[in-house]
Amino acid sequence: MKVQFFSQLKEIVGASELTLELPAGTPVAELLARLYRDFPALEQWDRNLLIGVGVDFVRRDHPLRTDDQIAIMPPVQGG
Numbered sequence: 850m851k852v853q854f855f856s857q858l859k860e861i862v863g864a865s866e867l868t869l870e871l872p873a874g875t876p877v878a879e880l881l882a883r884l885y886r887d888f889p890a891l892e893q894w895d896r897n898l899l900i901g902v903g904v905d906f907v908r909r910d911h912p913l914r915t916d917d918q919i920a921i922m923p924p925v926q927g928g
Contacts, residue, residue: 850915852880855922861890871913877902878909880919897924 852867859865862884871880877900885892900907901920913919 850913850917850919852884852919852921855920857923858891858894858921861894862888871915873915874912876909877907877911877913877919880913881909884921894923898922899924 850869850871852869854862854865881895899922900909902911902913902917
């Protein structure tokens, strides 16, 4: 599955997109746990992350499919 990162999160991960192999049905929370192990500085954003799958925002118990495109972003800030 493809995981996209936006704004400051790209800088933490060092890329705007990663491809990860996770079993179908893996909940978003497990994806985040893996990302936090690989990129510990990402965890400081945990309380405010918005998670999108396709065009929908999802909860952390949402089961992922192997062909999902996931977007992980900080909260939207207006200007």
